[in-house]
Amino acid sequence: MHELSLMESALQIAEDEARRSAARRIHRLTLRIGEMSGVVPEALTFAFEALAPGTMAEGAELVLETMPVQCRCRSCGTDFHPATAIYECPACGQVSAQIERGQELELASLEVSR
Amino acid sequence: MIGSENSTQLLSPHAALLKRNDREAERNRGLFYSKNLLVLNVLSSPGSGKTRLLERTLSDVGARFRFGVIVGDLQTDNDARRLSGRGAPVVPITTGTVCHLESAMIARAAEQLDLDALDVLVIENVGNLVCPARFDLGEDFRIVLFSTTEGEDKPLKYPLMFKTADVVLLNKIDLAEAVDFDSVSASANLAGVAPQATVMSVSARTGAGLPEWYRWLEERVAAKRVNRSEATVRR
Numbered sequence: 001m002h003e004l005s006l007m008e009s010a011l012q013i014a015e016d017e018a019r020r021s022a023a024r025r026i027h028r029l030t031l032r033i034g035e036m037s038g039v040v041p042e043a044l045t046f047a048f049e050a051l052a053p054g055t056m057a058e059g060a061e062l063v064l065e066t067m068p069v070q071c072r073c074r075s076c077g078t079d080f081h082p083a084t085a086i087y088e089c090p091a092c093g094q095v096s097a098q099i100e101r102g103q104e105l106e107l108a109s110l111e112v113s114r
Numbered sequence: 115m116i117g118s119e120n121s122t123q124l125l126s127p128h129a130a131l132l133k134r135n136d137r138e139a140e141r142n143r144g145l146f147y148s149k150n151l152l153v154l155n156v157l158s159s160p161g162s163g164k165t166r167l168l169e170r171t172l173s174d175v176g177a178r179f180r181f182g183v184i185v186g187d188l189q190t191d192n193d194a195r196r197l198s199g200r201g202a203p204v205v206p207i208t209t210g211t212v213c214h215l216e217s218a219m220i221a222r223a224a225e226q227l228d229l230d231a232l233d234v235l236v237i238e239n240v241g242n243l244v245c246p247a248r249f250d251l252g253e254d255f256r257i258v259l260f261s262t263t264e265g266e267d268k269p270l271k272y273p274l275m276f277k278t279a280d281v282v283l284l285n286k287i288d289l290a291e292a293v294d295f296d297s298v299s300a301s302a303n304l305a306g307v308a309p310q311a312t313v314m315s316v317s318a319r320t321g322a323g324l325p326e327w328y329r330w331l332e333e334r335v336a337a338k339r340v341n342r343s344e345a346t347v348r349r
Contacts, residue, residue, distance in 0.1 A: 001245050006131045013129045027122055031131075038248050038274050085273035086306035097277065097310035105248075109126040 001038045007047035010107045015056050023112035026057040034067045034104040041066060056112075069102030135249055138217035142224070142252025149229045150338045152331075153237065155251050157275065158259035159268075160241030163285040165193045167259065167318040168238060172200035174321075175328050179335050182232040184223045186215040186240045193238060203227055214245035217252055233335050243268075247275040255334070258311070261286035263293050266300035269307040276308040281330065288317040 010031060018026055029048075033039050041064045048062045072079050073089035073096055080090050087096040130136060146153045158164050165185075172181055181202035185194045186209060194206035205223045207215065220237060227235070237253065239246045243260075258279035260268045263286055269276045276282065282304055290297060297315075304313050312330065316323035 001248065009131045009134065013127065013131070013133075017125050017127050017129075021123060021125060023123065023125075032128075036274060036277075038244070085270060085277075088306075095306060095309045097308070099277075105131045107127055107129045107131065109124055109128075111122045111124050113122045 001040070003039060003043035003047045004051070006039065006105065007044055007051050011051055011055050011057055013107050014110050017107075017110060018056055018112045021112060023114055024056065025113050026055075026060045026110055027113060028061040028063060028111040029057060030063040030065060030108045030110070032065045032067055032104045032106050032108045034102040035069045036099060036102045037105045039105060065108065067101055067104050070100045071096045071098060072100050074098060132248060135217050138221060139250035139252040142217055142221055145221075145224070146229070146235065146252060146254070149232075150341055151229055151232055151235050152255075152334050152338050153235045153251075153253045154255050154257050155237050155239060155246075155253035156257045156259065157239045157243070157246050157279075158241060158261075159243050159264060162241070162259045162261045162264065163318050164238050164241070164259055165196055167283065167285060167316070168197055168236060169200065170318045170321070170324065171236075171327070171331075172197060172202050174324065175331065176201045179233040179331065180231060182227045182229070182235045183238065184220060184227075184235065185238045186219070188213070188240060197238075209240060213240055213242050214249050215239050215251060216249050220251045233338070234331070243272040243275045247272075247278055255280040257281045257283060259283045259285050262290040262295040266296045267303060269300075269303045273307050276304070276311070279308050279311040282308060282311045282313045283327065284313065284315045285318060287315045287322055288320045 014026055014029055033041055044064060045062060052058050068081050070079060070081055071087045073094055075094035076092040078089055078091040156164050183197050183202050183204045184207060185204060186207040187193055188209050188211060191206040191208060194204045197204045205226045207219050207223055237251055256279050258275060314323055314326050316327055
């Protein structure tokens with residue numbers, strides 16, 4: 001889902017951050033992608049390969065951390081990782097709507113040098 | 115890879131990739147809130163009946179609430195035309211090739227409306243159950259439509275979208291029998307994937323179920339009016 005424009009955004013943010021630290025090269029970018037973010041990691045990798053050349057991140061390593069979905073049951077407070085799109089609490093059976101983690105779409109960190 | 119003469123530095127911005135859209139959405143939200151405007155983002159697959167439902171809504175309760183409409187489509191302003199002439203100002207957004215609406219588009223479209231003269235702003239999104247899910251427009255509520263002709267397992271196929279729904283309108287209920295729609299299955303699927311959503315079965319064509327939808331609208335508009343009068347009292 002729009003991995004190209006998301007990667008464009010990631011590279012823009014990365015370059016801005018790098019410049020703010022007076023850096024000139026980006027060696028590694030770490031993105032956190034939630035399991036339920038709607039984004040496909042492979043497509044992000046492809047987008048990176050297409051967009052990184054010519055930027056400060058040319059030749060950099062792209063690290064994609066997939067964050068699993070985590071829910072907290074609103075009935076009994078149990079934290080669980082649902083296996084399907086139906087977030088049924090393994091302890092009490094209550095179906096949850098609330099995701100604590102798993103929808104992330106962020107540039108977590110980058111390694112830069114001057 | 116790392117090292118040599120240049121020592122590397124680790125920066126941890128934890129920056130959201132959608133922050134540009136999200137920031138604009140919050141700006142929209144602030145503006146709409148200051149106008150006590152009820153804002154709805156209406157989403158569905160192409161052909162589920164969004165426009166027909168909105169036509170019906172404008173005709174039936176357009177005199178009760180002051181509606182404004184923003185309609186998004188890739189090509190044509192057909193939907194905007196269909197909704198015009200029912201007493202509500204309609205602003206079309208023709209995206210060209212963009213398959214979803216974004217908050218900046220809404221901000222620009224909203225400039226063409228006199229928000230002070232409206233109670234409800236309805237945004238008819240581009241027909242797409244995938245991409246619009248992640249793009250906050252600054253709305254109060256998300257109304258997700260699907261119709262009996264799309265199958266009872268629709269919610270299972272698009273969990274991300276259905277999980278963002280405040281209201282699910284199951285449309286074309288009058289065709290359920292003709293297409294062997296399994297209502298029991300559909301209810302179970304919705305209860306599983308979207309337990310947070312208020313579900314209503316409607317037919318924009320026959321009018322079935324619409325009173326409940328209008329009641330929901332009325333309650334939400336009333337809630338906004340309370341905010342407005344409370345704000346006046348505070349001043």
